[in-house]
Amino acid sequence: MxxxxxxxxxxxxxxxxxxxxxxxxxxxxxxxxxxxxxxxxxxxxxxxxxxxxxxxxxxxxxxxxxxxxxxxxxxxxxxxxxxxxxxxxxxxxxxxxxxLTDATADLAFSLLLDISRRISEGDRIIREGKWKEIFGASDYVGIDLQGKTIGILGLGRIGGTLAKRAKAFDMKILYHNRKHVSKSKENALNAKYVSFEKLVSQSDFISIHVPHTKETNHLFNMEIFKKMKKSAFLINTSRGKVVNEKDLTIALRKKIISGAGLDVFESEPIKKNHPLTKLQNIVLAPHIGSSTKxxxxxxxxxxxxxxxxxxxxxxxxxxxxx
The missing domain is CATH 3.40.50.720 (NAD(P)-binding Rossmann-like Domain)
Known part of the structure; x- marks a missing residue:
């Protein structure tokens, strides 16, 4: 049998x-x-x-x-x-x-590109009939990636592959791990190890690549958001519970940070009336990090x-x- x-x-x-x-x-x-x-x-x-x-x-x-x-x-x-x-x-x-390393790293960088150039926001503007005239010199501007600093929390398989994408865009790369990666890997990626505190305070973009544990649960909360640059963006393709969504909602609404891109959430799937869906300065993806054929x-x-x-x-x- x-x-x-x-x-x-x-x-x-x-x-x-x-x-x-x-x-x-x-x-x-x-x-x-x-x-x-x-x-x-x-x-x-x-x-x-x-x-x-x-x-x-x-x-x-x-x-x-x-x-x-x-x-x-x-x-x-x-x-x-x-x-x-x-x-x-x-x-x-x-x-x-x-x-799924490449697929997830690609999605993380896609969220980063989307939120920095306001692509999804622009898509909504057009679909809602709000694009009434050609934008002027200071209207609807995004930001360049070249020369900006990306802080990668967790330089493992996915974090390291994301760093390759960031390097190709001439970004400065900081990372924080429980321990340093090899010098050869640091040199290949042009990545610099910093403390978690420096990663938070110095990065223009922070991308999360850590598992959900007791130590990482709600690691990103209001205390951390207030230490980030006001111009900074948060990207999360790891685990939803690493980020306190209530605090993130407030931080985005009050412009404590500039924006976020999320592929994962504390409870999935999220509903259309979720507080994050009411915000313009966030890109939301339905947990599709590994979702390529x-x-x-x-x-x-x-x-x-x-x-x-x-x-x-x-x-x-x-x-x-x-």
Whole structure:
């Protein structure tokens, strides 16, 4: 009898075909994310789980598993999974880093370009019939990127790739990590390590590339916004809860900072009446950092491969812990 695999949401046809050839596959087709009660009920019966970044796989959920061998998440992040408890229970965890690096870095830089040149704002002006005459010398101006300073919080795969984009636009690059990257990487990117305080106070653009942890929860709040330049912009393509949205809304409304570009939010999806949607000096994207055809195919390939390896008691290609 085939081993059982459960998906909290469907994948591409080619990925499902591979899975169905090997396993008894069940796919959740109801409300997204899957209700916790249903997930805990299903996890009792299965050997393999494919989940997504909005599925909370905590200790209580893992505790329900009887024969679970592997959790394979379709995401670069794994903070939604209690990996320590999974390891204790000898459940392997796989994830999908690297393949979405370029796509996410591209989106971060797209948000930066959009907010600095006011592209989406201009699109709204035209669609709402508010473009009444050709703009004059001082009307509707954006800002140049050349010579501006970008502060990258987290110079890992995505942050480092973003730095390459910024370098091509002749931007000055500052970064802050828990520790310095290698001198060779700094030199290649022309990036300078600074303290978090200096990154906040000296950057014209700040791009966030850190996971959501207890330490980074609401890291960007009113206290930090007040330390930023009034002309500065915040870009976030990492995790929504790193930014205090209530404080950001006030900071944008009162022009404490100039603008922001967000692909992630504290609770998703956000509604059309969310306070951030009422502001003009922000660009909002619906969590599409990895959303290119090529990237999503690669993610599915790795997700399936990680699952198969884990089902065979082998370490996933990209593994967390056990």
């Amino acid at each position: 085939k081993k059982r695999v459960f998906l909290t949401r469907t994948l591409q046809d080619f990925a499902l075909k591979i899975l169905k050839e090997k396993y008894q596959v069940e796919i959740h087709s109801g409300k997204i994310p899957i209700p916790v009660t249903k997930l805990r009920s299903k996890i009792k019966e299965i050997e393999g789980l494919i989940c997504f970044p909005y599925d909370i796989i905590n200790k209580e959920t893992i505790e329900c598993a009887k024969n679970l061998k592997v959790i394979s998440t379709y995401s670069v992040g794994f903070d939604h999974i209690d990996t320590k408890y999974a390891k204790k229970k000898k459940i392997r965890v796989g994830y999908t880093p690297e393949v 090529e990237t999503r195919i690669k993610m599915a390939e790795i997700t399936v491969k990680n699952l198969i390896l884990g089902m065979n008691q082998k370490k996933p290609t990209y593994s967390v812990g056990y």
